[in-house]
Amino acid sequence: MSRFWGNLYLAYRALAARPLKRLLRGEGGIERFYENYGPEGLIPTTAQDRAMLTAAGRCIACGLCDAFDGNLSRMDRSVYDGASLLPRQWARTSVDLPHARRALSRLRPAELEEAQYVCPTGVPLVELAHWLSQRARRVPAP
Numbered sequence: 516m517s518r519f520w521g522n523l524y525l526a527y528r529a530l531a532a533r534p535l536k537r538l539l540r541g542e543g544g545i546e547r548f549y550e551n552y553g554p555e556g557l558i559p560t561t562a563q564d565r566a567m568l569t570a571a572g573r574c575i576a577c578g579l580c581d582a583f584d585g586n587l588s589r590m591d592r593s594v595y596d597g598a599s600l601l602p603r604q605w606a607r608t609s610v611d612l613p614h615a616r617r618a619l620s621r622l623r624p625a626e627l628e629e630a631q632y633v634c635p636t637g638v639p640l641v642e643l644a645h646w647l648s649q650r651a652r653r654v655p656a657p
């Protein structure tokens with residue numbers, strides 16, 4: 516019998532309470548997501564994000580790309596520490612991206628291509644840099 520009341524309560528929540536609440540609030544889930552998590556630098560994950568995160572996950576942290584990344588000699592080490600930062604740090608969370616914007620905007624794709632060429636697991640560093648720049652723009656300013 517308690518199962519019946521449990522199901523009845525769930526049906527009431529799904530068919531009456533939630534739609535009514537949504538109607539009265541006048542906002543969708545995305546707005547509430549940004550309201551709750553935007554200040555922390557978190558953004559919703561898109562299909563492209565998922566694909567790029569999978570690609571970044573191939574990194575085995577060997578550091579080989581850093582040795583062939585010409586961007587490293589053009590920027591201060593406090594701003595940019597090599598191509599391996601892209602999959603190992605900046606791809607992992609959107610929270611750090613506001614701090615990475617300056618370095619991402621100064622990366623030269625041609626230099627990254629060389630680093631990408633030597634990567635033993637085929638991490639697409641050029642594509643990753645482009646995606647991270649776009650993703651950084653989606654993070655609300657702190």
Ligand code: SF4
Nearest residue numbers: 574575577578580634
């Ligand atoms: S060379 Fe490839 S696997 Fe090695 S650290 Fe760079 S991105 Fe990761």
